[in-house]
Amino acid sequence: MSSLYVVSDIHGYAQDLRDSLGEAGLVDGEDRWTGGDRLLYVLGDLMDRGPDGIGALRLVRSLQRQAPEQVHVLMGNHEALALGYKLFPQSRFGQVWQPNGGHASDQDALTDDDVEWLRQLPVMARVDEFLLMHSDANDYLEWGGSVEEINATVTSLLTGGDDGEALWEVFASLTARYDFTGPDGQRAAHDMLNALGGECIVHGHSIIGSLLNKPSDQVEGAIAYADGLVVAIDGGRYDGGPLLLVQLS
Numbered sequence: 001m002s003s004l005y006v007v008s009d010i011h012g013y014a015q016d017l018r019d020s021l022g023e024a025g026l027v028d029g030e031d032r033w034t035g036g037d038r039l040l041y042v043l044g045d046l047m048d049r050g051p052d053g054i055g056a057l058r059l060v061r062s063l064q065r066q067a068p069e070q071v072h073v074l075m076g077n078h079e080a081l082a083l084g085y086k087l088f089p090q091s092r093f094g095q096v097w098q099p100n101g102g103h104a105s106d107q108d109a110l111t112d113d114d115v116e117w118l119r120q121l122p123v124m125a126r127v128d129e130f131l132l133m134h135s136d137a138n139d140y141l142e143w144g145g146s147v148e149e150i151n152a153t154v155t156s157l158l159t160g161g162d163d164g165e166a167l168w169e170v171f172a173s174l175t176a177r178y179d180f181t182g183p184d185g186q187r188a189a190h191d192m193l194n195a196l197g198g199e200c201i202v203h204g205h206s207i208i209g210s211l212l213n214k215p216s217d218q219v220e221g222a223i224a225y226a227d228g229l230v231v232a233i234d235g236g237r238y239d240g241g242p243l244l245l246v247q248l249s
């Protein structure tokens with residue numbers, strides 16, 4: 001089994017991503033993949049809020065081209081948002097894009113090829129015992145009863161070519177959060193793992209500081225909760241916390 005690394009919610013901090021990957025030996029100083037057969041999953045939210053969203057997208061796309069079997073990217077709500085604003089700027093996406101940290105410099109630089117790439121991103125993956133996703137939400141189950149079916153449903157929704165309503169629904173579902181906390185959280189996590197397989201949900205999206213109720217600058221690493229069924233990896237970089245690259249295996 002290859003070692004598995006995860007990182008999430010880059011939010012435009014492309015240099016932090018580069019530095020973290022470099023420290024782990026996954027890339028060299030010229031953005032070349034040096035990770036061999038190790039696996040890297042980026043759990044969404046490359047763009048918005050921070051300084052260089054397009055730089056983060058360019059870096060992960062380059063690594064994916066160099067090592068397509070090793071480097072994987074899941075869709076976060078900000079990928080759906082970027083796509084929605086690009087394709088349907090006059091729709092509701094036009095009202096929520098900027099308040100959610102959208103930058104014109106990122107949007108202007110998106111190519112047609114980037115749009116097609118964003119459109120076909122999977123929303124979930126299972127790697128050995130780990131069930132990987134962007135959001136700490138059980139809305140994913142509304143799209144199907146297996147990881148493959150859920151990804152296929154979302155892809156078909158995003159390639160339907162309508163007025164943006166289907167894309168809006170995907171975006172809205174991906175903004176849900178905190179389904180694995182509180183008195184019912186452990187059961188929700190257990191039900192999701194039962195339905196989709198795996199022993200541990202790994203997510204970004206909801207920053208660890210908000211889950212621990214402490215400032216992001218005091219966050220030091222990923223946390224396990226819901227009796228160990230769930231791991232949160234978003235250190236809250238845009239909120240003054242660390243960008244965490246976490247080795248799961």
Ligand SMILES: [Mn+2]
Pocket residue numbers: 045076077078134204205206
């Ligand atoms: Mn998110």
